[in-house]
Amino acid sequence: MSKKILPLVIGAAMGVAATTAAGATTLEDVKAKGFIQCGVSQGLPGFSNPDSQGNWTGLDVDLCRAMASAVFGDATAVKYTPLSAKERFTALQSGEVDVLSRNTTWTMSRDTQLGLNFAGVNYYDGQGFMVRKDLGVTSALELSGASVCTNTGTTTELNVADYFRANNMPYEIVAFEKADEVVAAYDAGRCDVYTTDASGLYAQRLKLTNPGDHMVLPEIISKEPLGPVVRQGDDEWFNIAKWTLNAMLNAEELGVTSENVDEMKSSDNPSVKRLLGVEGAFGEAIGLSNDWAYNIVKNVGNYEESFNANVGPDTPLGISRGVNALWNDGGFMYAPPVR
Amino acid sequence: MSVMEQDSAGAPARASLLNDPKVRGIFYQLVLIVALVAFGYFIVTNTIHNLEQQNIASGWGFLENTAGFGTNQSLVEYSETSSYGRAIYVGFLNTLLVAGVGIFFATLIGFIVGIARLSNNWVINRIAYCYVELVRNIPLLLQIFFWYFAVLRSIPGKREKWSIFDTFHLNIGGLRLPKPIWEPGSFMIGIALVIAIAASIVVSRWARKRQEATGQQFPMFWTAVGLIIGLPVITYLVTGMPMHLEHPNFVETGPILRQGFELNVGINVIPEFLALTAALSIYTASFIAEIVRAGIQAVSHGQTEAAHALGLRNGPTLRLVVIPQAMRVIIPPLTSQYLNLTKNSSLAVAIAYPDLVSMGGTVLNQTGQAIEIIGIWMAVYLSLSLLTSAFMNWYNQRMALVER
Numbered sequence: 001m002s003k004k005i006l007p008l009v010i011g012a013a014m015g016v017a018a019t020t021a022a023g024a025t026t027l028e029d030v031k032a033k034g035f036i037q038c039g040v041s042q043g044l045p046g047f048s049n050p051d052s053q054g055n056w057t058g059l060d061v062d063l064c065r066a067m068a069s070a071v072f073g074d075a076t077a078v079k080y081t082p083l084s085a086k087e088r089f090t091a092l093q094s095g096e097v098d099v100l101s102r103n104t105t106w107t108m109s110r111d112t113q114l115g116l117n118f119a120g121v122n123y124y125d126g127q128g129f130m131v132r133k134d135l136g137v138t139s140a141l142e143l144s145g146a147s148v149c150t151n152t153g154t155t156t157e158l159n160v161a162d163y164f165r166a167n168n169m170p171y172e173i174v175a176f177e178k179a180d181e182v183v184a185a186y187d188a189g190r191c192d193v194y195t196t197d198a199s200g201l202y203a204q205r206l207k208l209t210n211p212g213d214h215m216v217l218p219e220i221i222s223k224e225p226l227g228p229v230v231r232q233g234d235d236e237w238f239n240i241a242k243w244t245l246n247a248m249l250n251a252e253e254l255g256v257t258s259e260n261v262d263e264m265k266s267s268d269n270p271s272v273k274r275l276l277g278v279e280g281a282f283g284e285a286i287g288l289s290n291d292w293a294y295n296i297v298k299n300v301g302n303y304e305e306s307f308n309a310n311v312g313p314d315t316p317l318g319i320s321r322g323v324n325a326l327w328n329d330g331g332f333m334y335a336p337p338v339r
Numbered sequence: 340m341s342v343m344e345q346d347s348a349g350a351p352a353r354a355s356l357l358n359d360p361k362v363r364g365i366f367y368q369l370v371l372i373v374a375l376v377a378f379g380y381f382i383v384t385n386t387i388h389n390l391e392q393q394n395i396a397s398g399w400g401f402l403e404n405t406a407g408f409g410t411n412q413s414l415v416e417y418s419e420t421s422s423y424g425r426a427i428y429v430g431f432l433n434t435l436l437v438a439g440v441g442i443f444f445a446t447l448i449g450f451i452v453g454i455a456r457l458s459n460n461w462v463i464n465r466i467a468y469c470y471v472e473l474v475r476n477i478p479l480l481l482q483i484f485f486w487y488f489a490v491l492r493s494i495p496g497k498r499e500k501w502s503i504f505d506t507f508h509l510n511i512g513g514l515r516l517p518k519p520i521w522e523p524g525s526f527m528i529g530i531a532l533v534i535a536i537a538a539s540i541v542v543s544r545w546a547r548k549r550q551e552a553t554g555q556q557f558p559m560f561w562t563a564v565g566l567i568i569g570l571p572v573i574t575y576l577v578t579g580m581p582m583h584l585e586h587p588n589f590v591e592t593g594p595i596l597r598q599g600f601e602l603n604v605g606i607n608v609i610p611e612f613l614a615l616t617a618a619l620s621i622y623t624a625s626f627i628a629e630i631v632r633a634g635i636q637a638v639s640h641g642q643t644e645a646a647h648a649l650g651l652r653n654g655p656t657l658r659l660v661v662i663p664q665a666m667r668v669i670i671p672p673l674t675s676q677y678l679n680l681t682k683n684s685s686l687a688v689a690i691a692y693p694d695l696v697s698m699g700g701t702v703l704n705q706t707g708q709a710i711e712i713i714g715i716w717m718a719v720y721l722s723l724s725l726l727t728s729a730f731m732n733w734y735n736q737r738m739a740l741v742e743r
Contacts, residue, residue: 110707115393152700170603175701185488
């Protein structure tokens with residue numbers, strides 16, 4: 001019997017070693033399983049939130065759908081994993097998700113120490129404060145002595161500590177694991193102030209008992225560039241994530257929308273021709289088919305369409321483009337050309 | 340490499356003793372140990388290798404970096420400029436605090452309800468029964484949310500308060516208590532307390548000996564209370580009152596955010612702690628109540644009858660005859676409940692109580708050192724549990740039947 005156990009144990013150990021050592025690229029993995037596993041938030045309206053039918057929608061979700069369109073030509077080839085702020089990086093590192101598109105702030109330590117790469121910025125955000133209107137506060141500098149509700153394990157917790165210390169104001173921090181509990185505690189009056197990214201404040205305000213009784217203060221106390229994240233060391237997949245976002249921005253800049261994309265294929269503009277794969281072989285260069293960007297725009301739309309459908313002025317969030325407008329429209333959104 | 344180890348371990352078995360059951364036994368044990376060690380070695384080296392390959396920083400150096408985040412409860416000096424290690428330590432102490440206070444109240448409520456379950460009074464009996472059935476059948480997390488969110492909404496807001504004797508104040512910001520401020524010379528009070536406790540122990544030994552010898556009883560309880568409260572109070576008065584109370588300061592004028600209780604004046608017991616302690620102790624008490632009831636019922640009814648026949652009233656019968664025997668049945672399952680309570684306290688993160696898991700989680704997120712942090716969590720909970728077990732086993736041995 002001992003002769004049976006020994007090879008078994010050694011074989012098992014070696015087998016595990018083999019599987020961890022080899023490891024296919026993310027693109028091969030994704031193609032083999034037929035869908036992209038996308039890490040999203042546990043419910044942030046406008047960014048990643050399940051609708052009444054249980055379908056995930058939002059700006060961050062659209063990025064995953066766009067990547068699926070680029071790889072498979074099918075925006076529905078995505079499976080979603082809702083992740084808490086604490087779980088998100090480990091889930092990506094361990095390969096549980098292929099891409100993390102979860103309103104995640106790009107910081108130096110996250111980019112350099114976690115074995116991750118940020119593939120760009122799909123929303124320029126900044127941290128703000130929400131208070132009850134009846135407090136009569138008009139500026140964040142009047143918040144001395146306030147108790148502040150926020151999420152644990154986020155950059156917001158650090159920013160708020162920096163801000164109150166820099167302005168020499170005492171404060172009490174109350175940090176919860178999940179956003180729903182933060183909202184509930186703030187709604188119950190446990191805190192005077194609710195702080196998170198400004199976009200998040202507008203989104204969470206909708207969940208309060210009387211959204212009209214609350215206001216977002218004008219101060220933005222931090223830079224929060226939010227964007228999709230992939231694992232470091234797989235440049236092919238990194239390129240796909242990066243250029244999916246760039247394709248959506250370039251499409252907006254060139255006036256290509258989901259409605260006119262078929263007509264635009266016969267456009268005389270060489271930039272449009274290159275983007276839509278009529279000229280050149282840019283898709284093959286990143287391991288995809290040449291109509292990769294056509295599929296993105298056709299199935300998901302350009303950045304403007306995604307923005308307006310999810311967070312724009314006509315949605316309950318009512319966020320204007322502001323700094324998220326294109327560079328030639330007064331914003332920060334600037335994609336390198338397809339050339 | 341593991342192959343070679345196993346070959347050398349297998350060598351003795353290939354000798355002529357192939358059919359000796361003893362040798363075969365040892366051989367299998369050796370194989371098992373070698374396999375376990377090889378497996379552990381493989382896991383560790385593989386993890387290290389993978390971390391290096393993915394450019395994920397590892398090691399314990401991060402513990403000395405500046406944390407940069409605040410907390411709403413810390414038993415030791417802590418600020419945003421403290422280190423990550425300090426932050427985890429603060430969380431650890433908060434876990435100890437809530438577990439300790441929780442165990443105290445759970446035991447208290449559990450014993451009262453457990454005895455009430457056996458009461459001859461129908462109303463008390465039924466109330467205790469309903470309590471146990473209701474509380475132990477609702478998930479703990481829901482109870483924590485109930486105590487936090489439902490109760491939070493019913494107490495006054497930040498700019499109002501409920502007061503008792505104008506000393507204890509409650510509002511949504513927490514329970515405010517006066518804080519003792521120790522002045523030079525106040526160490527005498529501490530010494531007085533130690534002397535009082537020592538004296539109580541001495542008197543109690545003497546009283547027991549006297550009772551064993553003569554049968555005369557001594558009012559031990561009241562003597563101890565008198566000593567432990569009286570002596571420090573007398574010292575306090577004699578040394579010229581070297582301690583005063585700092586009362587919470589309720590501000591009613593000025594900017595609205597500065598109204599209400601001033602920060603950092605007096606003691607503030609945060610509502611997260613109150614809710615968590617309430618939920619943990621009430622939940623665990625329902626299990627302890629059943630354990631106590633079972634323990635008491637395990638004592639033969641003849642013992643009670645015999646005690647009554649000797650003329651003992653109900654109270655002393657319970658205290659002197661039934662409970663000491665019931666304790667032998669109660670202690671082992673009680674230990675598991677204490678362990679459960681300590682481990683359940685990690686649910687604190689749901690309601691913003693800064694316990695070990697909550698503080699560690701923030702550190703984990705800022706540094707990304709998942710393996711190290713989770714290692715710390717497991718080591719701490721494991722050692723807490725082992726310590727509790729060791730103490731309860733020692734106590735159990737003391738209480739066990741001594742055969743003469």
